[in-house]
Each structure stands twice: as structure tokens, then as C-alpha cells.
Amino acid sequence: MTNEELQNAARESKEKAQRIIFDEYFSYVYTIVFSRLRGCASREDIEECVGDVFSDIYIYYEENKAGSGDISGFVGTVARRKAISVFNRLTRHTVAKVSVDSDEAAAIEAPDNTVETVERKELRTTLLKCIERLGEPDSTIIMQKYFFMRSSKEIGELVSMTPENVRVRSGRALDKLRKQLETLGIKECNI
Template sequence: MVSDFKLLTLLNNDHNRGLEVMMDNYAGLVYTIVYNQLSSIFSDEDIEECVSDVFLHIFKYKDNIDLNKGSIKALLAVIAKRKSIDLYRKHKNFIDSEIPIESMDDNLFDEFDSVSSSVSKNERNNLLIQAIKSLGKPDSEIIIRKFYFKESSKDISKALGLKPNTIDKKSSRCIDKLKTILRGVL
């Protein structure tokens, strides 16, 4: 593995070789992050395009990389997460109509541990999707961001213009609402 300093020097002096080395070293990391965020929503081609966008972004802004602020690996991880979220937001209207939550954080499902074993996972997911949608905005978006995209309350608060403690309170209340909504169904 090449050091960050050598990689940055390569990117600046021999663009093609620098990009090749960066992709050799970090393509797996970037792909894993993007895949984990988007695989249940987007096609493999969309995921690969998002991965390419991450490396293109680094390449375009290579002159602004400050290794004193962090490693290239960390920078790639942050950009991969942001590009995934950007892709989600870009296609938000479609996704809102059909939210796939198979890979949603299991902590949300743990809140509903009284689910009957006779209810299939697919049926449970569909019921949960409908219940989340019934919360309305911004509650449904908070739940999706927190448990699907695993965003922090701080990040959600910035995106929605609310205080982090408000996000935490709303999240807790939404879980209680979902329990009530689903109690009669599951």
C-alpha cells in the first residue's frame, strides 16, 4: 500500500497512474460503503456509477486535499457515504413511493420483537413501510435517515434544519407511534 503522501504526489504528477493506484488500494472500500447504502434500492450499474463518481470527485479536487486533516482512506469513506446519500436524494420521489427496507438497521426491527413468526419478513417489511409513510414528514424522513442510512442525529438535524435533540426526541416518539400503529396489525 502506497502512503497518502506518495499517492497524492502521484495524483498531481501522473494523473492516470495516481488514479490507478488509488483505485487499486481503495476501490473495495468505496464499493462496500456504496453497496451497503444502496444495494437494496439501486441496480449494480447505479452503484458502480456512484463508486466512479467518488473517485472522480477526489480526482477533480485533488489540489484541495490536506493530509493534515485526515487520510485519503477516510476522505474516500466520507465522500462515498455522501455520494450515496446524494444519489438517494436525487431519486427520492421514486424511492418514497417504494421504500425497500430489507437492509434497514435491525435495531428498528428489534423494537417490534413481538412480531408473530407467522408473518413473513416480506409482509413485515411492507407493513413497516406503510407505517413509516403514515408518520408523514419530517418524521418518516427522520426514521429512514436514522435507521436506513444510519445517519447521526447531528447530520439529520443539519439536513432538516432541526436541533439534534429534537431529532432524538422525534425519533423516540416515532418509534412509539410505530409500535402503536403496528400493534393491531402484527
């Protein structure tokens, strides 16, 4: 969507322009925010951040500050910055400084599952990259279905599809995802 198209829609109705932005960029914004906040935020925090992103975008366009051209870069930048801001707010904490002498440090052992934890994190990262490569709307369908446990009906409302189409797309997307993972040598994915 270009800025000119958006400004033309805004002349007709601000609500119409806002709805167009929301419908076109919801999945894109949600994916960005989710990928930044998945480790530290609740589902409600993520959804609130998505809402804040669209609020910032609407305010920006109401003030007529926009230039020309495609707005997807602008939307992505706002989403990333807002997600980083929320991440910083949620993870801000004070760290107590503790001094440990070398004898005590030698006695401290890492938990037995450190290697397993690192491997699981790497597997998750790989899995998310593979899901992103599926493209839209497949990546959104997989994320919503398997990470947020949403029904086909709920997902259909998000991506403007019937529940039946969501189920079909989900099956095909899973097949593509399995092939990508097998190519990388991942047979089972128990995250």
C-alpha cells in the first residue's frame, strides 16, 4: 500500500483508512511483535503492543507527516521500535552485584540441563525462521494455531479466510515446514 492510496482513503473517512491499514498489516505487525516479545511477554502484553503500534501509525497519519511511496517499511519500523520499548520495559530490573572469589567460582557448577537448554533455544530459532520462510498467510496460520492455540475460526477472522481454508492451508504449510526441517536434518521437533 502506498502513502498516496492511504491519504486518498483518509479523505473519504479516517476510520476507513485505519481499517485498511489494520487489515493489510495486522499479520506483519503481529509477527514482528511476537518474535521480539515471545520470551518475556504474555499474550495480553503482545496484543497490547500490537494495538499500540497501530495507534502510533494512526496518529502519525492523522498529523499528515507522511511522505510518499510504500508504507510497509514505516509500519515495520514502528512495530520493531514499539516491541523493543516494551521488551526493555518488561525486562528492566536491578541486578545485585555479587563478588565471588576464585575458590568459590570453581565450586559453582552449571545446571545439568544447560546444553539441552541451549539446543532447545537454537531449535526454536531455526523453527521460527522456517515458519517465516513459509510466507503469508501460512506463517501467521501456523503461529496462531500452534503457538497461540487459536481455533481455525479465530485464525480465519485474522487472515480473512474461512475455517475450512485455514485447515487446508495449515496442512499444506505443515508439509512445507516438515520438508524444510528435514532438509536441515531435523526429524523430530519436540520444543
